[in-house]
Amino acid sequence: MCGISCWDWNIGKRLVADISSWEDKFNWIEELHASPDGERIAAIVNIDEAEFSVCVNGETWENIFDKIWFLRFSPDGRLTAIVSEDGEWTLAVDGIPWENRFDYVWNTLFNKSGTDIAVAIQQDAKYSMALNGVPWENSFDNMTSMTLSHDGTKTAASVQVLPHKEGEIFKFQEGIYTAAAGGIAWDKNFINVWNMSFSPDSNKLAAEVRSSLYDYTIAVNGKPWDQIFGCVWEPLFDPSGTSVTAPVKIGEKWTLAEDGKVLWDSKFVQLWRHKYSYDGTKIAAVVAPRFGKWTIAVNDKPWGITFEDFVCDPVFSPNNKKIAAIAKNSDKWVVAVDGKEWENNFDMVWDPVFSPDSEHLAVKVEKNGKYTIAIDDKLWGNECDAVWEPIFNQAGDSILIKTIENNKYYRYIIPVNEIV
Amino acid sequence: MPGFAANKVENILDEGIEKGGAKLDNKQIEDVIKSVLDTETGERLKIYVDTCVHCGLCSDACHHFLSMGRDPKYSPAGKVKRTLGEIFRKKGKVSPEFIKSASIIASTECNVCRRCSMYCPFGIDVAYMMKVVRRICHKLGVTALYIQDTAHSHSVTMNQMWVKEDEWVDTLQWQEEEAQAEFPKLRIPLEKEGAEIMYSVIAPEPKFQAQLIYQAAIIMNTAGIDWTMPATPGWDNSDMAMYTGDFEIMGRLKRSHFDTAARLKVKKIVMGECGHAFRSVYDVGNRWLGWKRPPVPIIHALEFYYDLLKAGKIKIREKYKKSVTLHDPCNVIRGGGLADKSRYVVNALCDNFIEMHPNREHNYCCNAGGGVINCGPPFKNKRMVSNKVKADQLIATGAEVLLSPCHNCYSGLEDIIGHYKINMEIKFISDIIYEVMEKPA
Numbered sequence: 050m051c052g053i054s055c056w057d058w059n060i061g062k063r064l065v066a067d068i069s070s071w072e073d074k075f076n077w078i079e080e081l082h083a084s085p086d087g088e089r090i091a092a093i094v095n096i097d098e099a100e101f102s103v104c105v106n107g108e109t110w111e112n113i114f115d116k117i118w119f120l121r122f123s124p125d126g127r128l129t130a131i132v133s134e135d136g137e138w139t140l141a142v143d144g145i146p147w148e149n150r151f152d153y154v155w156n157t158l159f160n161k162s163g164t165d166i167a168v169a170i171q172q173d174a175k176y177s178m179a180l181n182g183v184p185w186e187n188s189f190d191n192m193t194s195m196t197l198s199h200d201g202t203k204t205a206a207s208v209q210v211l212p213h214k215e216g217e218i219f220k221f222q223e224g225i226y227t228a229a230a231g232g233i234a235w236d237k238n239f240i241n242v243w244n245m246s247f248s249p250d251s252n253k254l255a256a257e258v259r260s261s262l263y264d265y266t267i268a269v270n271g272k273p274w275d276q277i278f279g280c281v282w283e284p285l286f287d288p289s290g291t292s293v294t295a296p297v298k299i300g301e302k303w304t305l306a307e308d309g310k311v312l313w314d315s316k317f318v319q320l321w322r323h324k325y326s327y328d329g330t331k332i333a334a335v336v337a338p339r340f341g342k343w344t345i346a347v348n349d350k351p352w353g354i355t356f357e358d359f360v361c362d363p364v365f366s367p368n369n370k371k372i373a374a375i376a377k378n379s380d381k382w383v384v385a386v387d388g389k390e391w392e393n394n395f396d397m398v399w400d401p402v403f404s405p406d407s408e409h410l411a412v413k414v415e416k417n418g419k420y421t422i423a424i425d426d427k428l429w430g431n432e433c434d435a436v437w438e439p440i441f442n443q444a445g446d447s448i449l450i451k452t453i454e455n456n457k458y459y460r461y462i463i464p465v466n467e468i469v
Numbered sequence: 470m471p472g473f474a475a476n477k478v479e480n481i482l483d484e485g486i487e488k489g490g491a492k493l494d495n496k497q498i499e500d501v502i503k504s505v506l507d508t509e510t511g512e513r514l515k516i517y518v519d520t521c522v523h524c525g526l527c528s529d530a531c532h533h534f535l536s537m538g539r540d541p542k543y544s545p546a547g548k549v550k551r552t553l554g555e556i557f558r559k560k561g562k563v564s565p566e567f568i569k570s571a572s573i574i575a576s577t578e579c580n581v582c583r584r585c586s587m588y589c590p591f592g593i594d595v596a597y598m599m600k601v602v603r604r605i606c607h608k609l610g611v612t613a614l615y616i617q618d619t620a621h622s623h624s625v626t627m628n629q630m631w632v633k634e635d636e637w638v639d640t641l642q643w644q645e646e647e648a649q650a651e652f653p654k655l656r657i658p659l660e661k662e663g664a665e666i667m668y669s670v671i672a673p674e675p676k677f678q679a680q681l682i683y684q685a686a687i688i689m690n691t692a693g694i695d696w697t698m699p700a701t702p703g704w705d706n707s708d709m710a711m712y713t714g715d716f717e718i719m720g721r722l723k724r725s726h727f728d729t730a731a732r733l734k735v736k737k738i739v740m741g742e743c744g745h746a747f748r749s750v751y752d753v754g755n756r757w758l759g760w761k762r763p764p765v766p767i768i769h770a771l772e773f774y775y776d777l778l779k780a781g782k783i784k785i786r787e788k789y790k791k792s793v794t795l796h797d798p799c800n801v802i803r804g805g806g807l808a809d810k811s812r813y814v815v816n817a818l819c820d821n822f823i824e825m826h827p828n829r830e831h832n833y834c835c836n837a838g839g840g841v842i843n844c845g846p847p848f849k850n851k852r853m854v855s856n857k858v859k860a861d862q863l864i865a866t867g868a869e870v871l872l873s874p875c876h877n878c879y880s881g882l883e884d885i886i887g888h889y890k891i892n893m894e895i896k897f898i899s900d901i902i903y904e905v906m907e908k909p910a
Contacts, residue, residue: 077654080661098653116642118659119700153635155700171635191633193625193702215631218485218617222610226625241624243721259624262715263608280717298717300508319759321724341761359731359764377764380736397663397734415663 056086056449058442062461066090066106069456078104083437083451084122087460090451091128093117103130103144110144117141119155124163131155131168140168140182147182154179158197158204165201177232178204185232194256198247205230205254207242222262227271230254235271242268244283248290255284255293266309267295274309282321288329296320296334305334305349313349320346322362326369333363333372345374345385352388364400366407373401373410384412384426391426399438404445409465411439411448422450424468431461441465478537478851483844485614486569493565493609501608502561510601517593518557521546527585527595532833533578536857543855545585545595548574552602572611575602577848578855580839581712582799587830596839600714607714615845619709622672624718627725628705630672638700640675644682652909655690657682660733661697667735667765668698669726671707671743671876681741684903691908692782696739703729706740706767708749712840716757723754730765738767742897744798744875745838747805769801771874774898775810778817784907785818791894792821793901794868796882797832798875811898815872818901823868833859835873837881852881853888860889871895 065088071078075094082091091105101117102109105128116133123129123142132141137150140157153171167180175188178195189208196205211225224238228245245256258268264277267284276297284295297306302316305323315336323334336346342355345363356376363374373386381394384401399413411424419432422439435453442448448468450461506514528534528544537543542551552571556563563571581596589595606612612620622631632640638659645657658664668689674681689696698704703725710718727750730738740746747769749755755763768776777783795815802808808829815822827833836856841848863871863885871886871893873879883895 077656079656080658095654118638118642153639155635155638169634171633176633176635191625193627193634209625215622216614216618218614218621219488221618221621262610263717265717280720337759340756340759343759358760358762359727361731380766397736399734 053086053440054443056442057088058447058449058462060447060462060464062459064457065460066458067456068453068458071104071107075104079120081435081453081458082120082122082128083458084126084128085124085440086126087437087449087451089122089128090458091120091122093120093130101132103128110141112141112144112146114141119157121157121159123159123166124161127163127166129157129166131157140166140179142166147179149179149182149184151179151184156195158195160197160201161199162201165197167195167197167204169195169206176208178206180204180231185229187229187232187234189229189234194243194245196245196247198251199249200251203231203247203251203254205245205247207245207256208234210234210238224260228254228256228268235268237268237271237273239268246283246285248286249288250290253286253290255286255295257281257283257295265298267293267306269293274306276306276309278306285323285325288325288327294323294332296323303336305332313346315346315349315351317346319343322360324363324365326365327367328369331365331369331372333365335360335363335374343376345372345388347372352385354385354388354390356383356385361400364403366403366410367405368407371403371407371410373403375399375401375412382414384410384423386410391423393423393426393428395423402439402441404441404465405443406445408445409441409469411441413438420452422448422468424448424465427469429463429468478854481573481847481851483573483613483847485612485617486572489609489611490565490569490572493568493611495562495564498563498565498568498609499561502556502563502605505601505605505608506556506561509604514553514598514601517598518549518553520591521549521593524590526588526590527593530585530588532580532584532836532858533855536855536859543578545579545589548579549595549598553598556605568606568609568611571602572606572613575599575606576613576616576712577841577844577851580799580834580836580841582834582838583803584799584831584834587803600712603712604714604716612713613844613848615847616709616713616840616843619843620713620715620718623708623710623722624715627702627722628672629707629709630676632672632675632705634702637675637704640679641682641698641700644679644686648683648686652687652690655686657686658697659700662732663734664697665695665736666697667730667733667738668696668741669704669706669730669738670741671746672705673876674741681897681899684899685741687908688777688783688899688902688906691906692777694782697733697735699729699733701729706738706746706750707743708746708754709840709843711749711753712745712843719749719754720757723749724758726750727755727760727764735765738763738765739773740767740769742770742874742876742879742899744800745840745877748800752804769805769807769874771801771807771811771814771898774814774902775807778814783902785905786907787905789819789870789901789905790821791819791869792823792867793819793870793872794823794825794863794866795828796825796835796871796873796875796878797829798873798878799832799834799838801875802832803830811874814898818898818905823866825862825866825868827862833862835859835875835878835881835885837877837884838875842877842881842884849884853884856881856885857889860885860891863891863893864889869894872898872901874898
């Protein structure tokens with residue numbers, strides 16, 4: 050596969066599908082989804098009572114299902130949906146259901162490249178995950194916090210490994226949960242196991258754990274850190290996979306810890322959503338230096354500006370030099386890069402996208418009920434009924450924009466300098 | 470008449486409290502009390518304790534005191550004296566038996582409704598003080614079994630009733646299918662990124678009140694609302710951990726709720742008719758995480774109904790004919806200021822609205838809220854006896870129907886109606902809207 054370099058990057062606007070022509074064919078059309086390359090537009094459609102299909106560029110899948118939900122394109126462009134036939138559920142990929150069927154399926158996960166697809170499954174009131182259609186050999190009484198490794202080879206979740214009835218509070222407090230990677234449970238139980246992440250090579254799994262009602266720490270492959278904290282948030286492996294970092298609460302303040310030891314000197318009212326730069330030299334996190342004031346801290350140093358309500362995940366540029374984040378002040382969303390706020394504000398902003406050369410930053414934005422794209426704080430002049438998050442070409446000089454305008458789906462390739 | 474009904478409310482054994490208390494030793498108690506008082510409370514608590522002059526003006530504000538023969542030990546000041554007062558007097562050197570007793574007082578004899586604070590000349594927040602006691606009891610592992618189980622459910626599932634992830638989505642799809650029998654094109658849109666509104670509920674709805682989700686879907690579709698519901702944990706806005714004193718789980722719940730709304734890129738969260746969850750999202754839980762206000766705007770169903778009716782997005786086919794009275798839930802009326810909007814809604818829907826007295830922010834508590842009903846069956850009889858004043862208040866209205874825009878209030882008042890054999894139906898506001906609204910042909 051050659052990825053985005055194989056896509057059509059010829060400058061211009063192309064009508065891909067006239068959605069209005071679909072309307073007579075179906076009872077209703079659900080939410081539209083555009084493929085990553087912009088060449089296809091798809092939606093779940095209702096044909097008759099308990100008869101659903103998926104319409105892609107005006108053509109429906111050959112298979113009809115009793116129910117379809119969670120239609121999503123994988124990053125590599127395959128179209129997936131959770132489908133039901135005769136009371137059984139599975140995942141359909143480009144219209145073809147997996148061979149294995151289950152009592153219920155949910156929570157579709159893709160790895161970054163889209164080569165692998167995982168789902169949560171329930172069969173006979175037991176819970177497990179299926180990776181590319183193949184279920185775990187073991188199943189459990191309950192399962193939460195499902196995750197898929199970066200390379201797509203491993204799945205993991207928090208699982209209940211001992212029987213428990215509602216009301217058995219002391220049994221629960223002895224620890225009936227652990228993590229399972231690929232269906233293999235750790236040999237140590239905890240009261241709770243939450244958000245987890247794999248090492249880059251997928252061989253190690255780190256998770257938030259609660260070992261008593263009051264003791265929180267991080268466990269890696271089942272072994273808890275020696276240090277106990279008042280609370281913790283999601284752990285991350287560094288890009289080399291040698292250490293694990295996590296936000297930890299000490300006393301009434303939060304900081305960042307590495308392998309159980311305090312890494313950052315600063316203490317914050319809150320610290321979460323930490324991210325590594327691609328080269329592993331920087332860590333950025335969302336922090337609240339004071340109550341009700343939010344910003345990004347990079348390697349322990351908060352930006353000079355703060356926001357009132359919300360700061361979303363920091364995003365590193367590919368060259369590791371820039372950091373962008375979206376934030377909310379009252380009812381307006383803004384974009385901030387390296388501690389400087391864009392002049393434009395919006396009713397909603399989607400995740401920031403850096404160009405491969407790190408020169409430009411693009412976001413999907415909403416203002417006054419219309420959607421468009423902003424690059425480097427400059428707005429594309431086209432106000433649309435819907436747009437999807439933009440994608441730069443490899444050179445970073447063109448951008449793919451997918452839009453709905455007057456019920457027609459268009460694919461644009463625009464030179465970046467036409468907007469900035 | 471001190472000692473009134475004492476035989477029905479004392480010597481209650483709760484497994485969580487008894488077994489938890491049996492594990493305690495005096496040193497552990499002293500250490501935990503010191504830790505909580507030194508690191509988690511500040512001048513606020515000290516000033517409250519030092520300021521109270523025991524004037525007794527809080528007494529008549531408390532439904533427990535009024536219902537229990539005006540026994541001073543059930544007055545707000547009396548409950549502080551029996552708990553924190555003793556802790557301070559003995560400098561934290563209290564016994565396991567005392568902690569068990571303090572847990573019962575703080576969790577079943579106070580609904581943290583804050584009515585007494587309005588009558589205190591100094592504005593002392595007795596609810597806050599009772600929550601400090603609950604926090605100490607939580608840190609010592611002495612919490613009533615039923616509500617502790619609820620906190621455990623929250624910790625695993627992020628909802629309060631052990632609803633598993635597939636059960637949640639399956640229930641939404643079931644209700645969508647049910648509603649399609651009435652309105653063939655109706656949808657409950659799941660995971661619709663960019664919708665205007667995320668609708669969130671509490672776990673009793675999918676667990677055993679699924680018709681409320683059905684009704685909400687009808688209201689949303691009729692009003693033409695661009696809405697969604699999440700298919701992931703984060704859909705439940707409730708928070709019994711706030712009431713057990715497990716603030717770490719409370720924070721985890723609120724983060725999950727607001728992160729879900731942010732992930733779905735909605736402009737606003739509309740929550741169902743629940744009171745305590747409103748307190749958790751706009752006041753307590755959000756602030757524990759460092760948010761001064763809810764990071765995604767969130768409105769209670771009452772306000773949402775008000776907006777829909779005011780804008781004409783819902784039209785009334787024919788007003789409800791039976792006489793109705795309205796219970797003002799503490800967290801959305803005294804705490805959230807929705808008294809006028811709730812009356813606008815009720816008058817828009819009903820022909821014959823009879824105010825109960827006292828009302829609005831002065832209304833008597835349901836005696837279910839504050840986690841009291843969640844302490845479960847061992848305390849049910851006590852909960853009935855210690856809210857006779859509410860039964861008298863309901864009876865005096867002569868109304869046929871009681872409206873309760875809060876789940877805990879609803880359940881507690883349903884118990885009161887049954888216990889005191891009051892001839893009154895109870896409904897949510899959405900029950901009435903569903904019944905009287907114009908629906909699409």
